[in-house]
Amino acid sequence: MTSALxxxxxxxxxxxxxxxxxxxxxxxxxxxxxxxxxxxVQACLDWVLMPANEIxxxxxxxxxxxxxxxxxxxAVMAGCLPMHFPAVxxxxxxxxxxxxxxxxxxxxxxxxxxxxxxxxxxxxxxxARSDFNVLGSSDRxxxxxxxxxxxxxxxxxxVSPGAIDRSTLGHPGKISYCIAEDEENSNWPSLAxxxxxxxxxxxxxxxxxxxxRQIMNxxxxxxxEILDTYAAEMRANMRxxxxxxxxxxxxxxxxxxEHMRAAGWGRNEIANYLFEKARVKRSxxxxxxxxxxxxxxxxxxYCALPSPDHLLLVAAGGPAGGFGxxxxxWLGTKSQAVTVAIGACVDCEPAAASQKK
Amino acid sequence: xxxxxxxxxxxxxVVTLEPAPRLQSLRxxxxxxxxxxxxxxxxxxxxxxxxxxxxxxxxxxxxxTKSNYSAPAEDExxxxxxxxxLAITGLGD
Numbered sequence: 001m002t003s004a005l006x007x008x009x010x011x012x013x014x015x016x017x018x019x020x021x022x023x024x025x026x027x028x029x030x031x032x033x034x035x036x037x038x039x040x041v042q043a044c045l046d047w048v049l050m051p052a053n054e055i056x057x058x059x060x061x062x063x064x065x066x067x068x069x070x071x072x073x074x075a076v077m078a079g080c081l082p083m084h085f086p087a088v089x090x091x092x093x094x095x096x097x098x099x100x101x102x103x104x105x106x107x108x109x110x111x112x113x114x115x116x117x118x119x120x121x122x123x124x125x126x127x128a129r130s131d132f133n134v135l136g137s138s139d140r141x142x143x144x145x146x147x148x149x150x151x152x153x154x155x156x157x158x159v160s161p162g163a164i165d166r167s168t169l170g171h172p173g174k175i176s177y178c179i180a181e182d183e184e185n186s187n188w189p190s191l192a193x194x195x196x197x198x199x200x201x202x203x204x205x206x207x208x209x210x211x212x213r214q215i216m217n218x219x220x221x222x223x224x225e226i227l228d229t230y231a232a233e234m235r236a237n238m239r240x241x242x243x244x245x246x247x248x249x250x251x252x253x254x255x256x257x258e259h260m261r262a263a264g265w266g267r268n269e270i271a272n273y274l275f276e277k278a279r280v281k282r283s284x285x286x287x288x289x290x291x292x293x294x295x296x297x298x299x300x301x302y303c304a305l306p307s308p309d310h311l312l313l314v315a316a317g318g319p320a321g322g323f324g325x326x327x328x329x330w331l332g333t334k335s336q337a338v339t340v341a342i343g344a345c346v347d348c349e350p351a352a353a354s355q356k357k
Numbered sequence: 358x359x360x361x362x363x364x365x366x367x368x369x370x371v372v373t374l375e376p377a378p379r380l381q382s383l384r385x386x387x388x389x390x391x392x393x394x395x396x397x398x399x400x401x402x403x404x405x406x407x408x409x410x411x412x413x414x415x416x417x418x419x420x421x422t423k424s425n426y427s428a429p430a431e432d433e434x435x436x437x438x439x440x441x442x443l444a445i446t447g448l449g450d
Contacts, residue, residue, distance in 0.1 A: 008364040018362055027365050036363045061429055064367060073365045104427030155365040293396065334427050 004045075005038050005052050005069055022077070027155055029147065029175060033077040044072035047082035048089055056089060057096030059157055061103035066092060070156050071148075078148035083126050084141055086342050087178075087204055088148045091116045094206045094338040095149075101335045105208035106159040111167030112330035114149050115209035115249065116178040117314055118142070119192035120202030122342055128180035132318040135179065135212050135251065135325060146176030171211035179251070179316055186257055186315035188267040194313075195339040202342040207247055207312060208330035213237060218255065218322025223265045224273065226256050230326055231277035234304040237328045238280045239288045244332025245306045250274070251325040253317025271308035278304035312337055380443060383413040389438050390418060391446035393426035405445065 012018050018035045022028050034040070045052055045068055052069035059066070068089070075088045095102045095114060105112055118128055129139040137143050153159035161167065167174075183190045192203035213236075217229040230250055250270075252260075260270065283298035285291060305311055317323065329335065380386060388409055392398045402420055409415040419441065421434045430438075430446070438444050 005363065008368060009361050010364070011359050011361050013359060015360060018360060021362075022365075035360055036365060037361060038363060041363060065369070066367075070365065070367060073363050077365060101425075101428060104425075108427060151365070156367045158367075331427070334425060 005041060007069060007073060009038070026160055028077070029150055029154065031147075031175075033151075034079050036073040036076040040076045041069065041072045043082045044075055044080065044085040045069065048086055050089075056092050059096060059102055060098055061101075062157070064157055066096070066152070066156050071152055074152040074155055075144075075148040078151050079140070079144035080148050081144075084145050084148070086202075087116070087118060087122060087126070087145050088152075090204045090340050090342040091145070091149055091206055092152065094204060094340045097338045099336040100206065100208070100338050102157075103164075105330050105335045106153055106157065107164050107166055108330065109166050109168045110210075110330055111170040111174075112208045112210055113171060113173035113177045114146075114153075115173065115207045115327060116146055116149060117191060117205040117207070117249070117312070118145075118178065118180040118202070119183065119190045119197070119205070120200070120342070122202035123180040123183070128178075130180040130182035130316045131254075134253075134316045134318070137176070138179075142178040142180060143176050146173075146178030149178075150174060150176065173209065173211055177209065179314065182254070182315045182317075185254060187261045188313070188315070191312060191314055192339055192341075194267055197339060197341050203339055204342060205312065205337055205339040207249055207327070207337040208335040209249065210237075210241065210328040210330065212251065212325040212327050214323060214325050216321075216323050221259045221262070223260050223263045223269070226259060226324075227270060227273050228277060230324060231274055231304075233326045234274065234278035234328070235280050235284075237326065238278070238302060238304055239284050239290075241328060242331055243280065243282070243285075243302045245303055245310070246329035246332040246334075247310050247312055247337040248274075248278070248304055248329060249312040249314060249327035251314050251316050251327065253321060253323060254315075254319045255322050256324055257315055267313055268308070270313055271305075271311040274311060275303065275305050275308040306333060310337075383409065383415050383443070385414065385416045386442035387417045387419065387440070388415050389441035389444045390420045391430055391434060391438070391444060392420060392422040394422045394424070395426055398422075401448070 050068040054068040056066045075085050126141040128141040159165045197203040213233050215229045215233045282300045285294050390402050406418045423430050
């Protein structure tokens, strides 16, 4: 074993046995893992210039420390190469911020997953795609980064189903939920830029997120009409799932973006429009079987977004098709999206972590 | 060929807290209920309150509700709990 590493090690006869060894201990997500050898783990640590015992952060509720070595082991298991590891480290740092409420998001019966959104030069350096099948398994980089987060939660914070993870349903994003923004083919500042990260920096944004809800409207070119479809889906989520305002992500592929660009609409116009349109009255609960909890607040209006700045607008998706998606937050503002620059000290001044909503 | 692999779990976990001493009887005691505040808790804890008083002769039942049901109880509630003989929490969704 490499002397710098501190983890317990096992000598196993062959790689097939490694799979069964890890599965039998509940250390996987059910898929095969890449054997976390000391050499592979050390390579990840070397890439980020971190000693094995460097503390990535402490989960605030259960006060569990996460060190670089354990995170690297799980990243290797997920299939990460060293070049993927900085995004994993930064995502975990962001998740450990108080406002993210990681314990609540991972323990809740609500069953959200951690959505990781990549911005900046790292996307191209690691081959993260942001076009075809972007919400599926679009490429190696996003698949393994998202999976590394899930395996780290399972193994380091005991977030396995039935243990800390008390999800009633969960959703497929729990396997891996990472996307990259198509910055090259959009006319608006990147999501990270809009959240105060310098344009030249790479960054991750994390959101405790429900499953994507897909919409379609390819019968108009007017921004208002296109966005009315997105807003309707947000309202449906407010009625059927959770009425509380929070960080909604909107994933807008190229076809819709082109109509926005042609009309001169950018990030601000889109966010302001959805802020005005994604509203329901509590009385609408009577249409979806929730009339018993309206009480005397039927006329109270709820907005999906506490402010336009809470919208996480992401340019991503294939070049053709009048589709889009909204990705609702886990539960209002109980968990807030966090953006951090990759490779920056999140506690140093000036703050690299975005304070934006 | 033998392959060396590493333990991915948090090996540094140690249990440093001992359970509080168990009460021999609830008679005349003060019991605190910490509710997570969800919709179903009102009726549930009202029932628990009644059971504690009628069946177990608890002297006083104090109900405190967290402001965020997904976050730990506020410091004020924890401070209050120091005056209770028993706390019931983690229930009520």
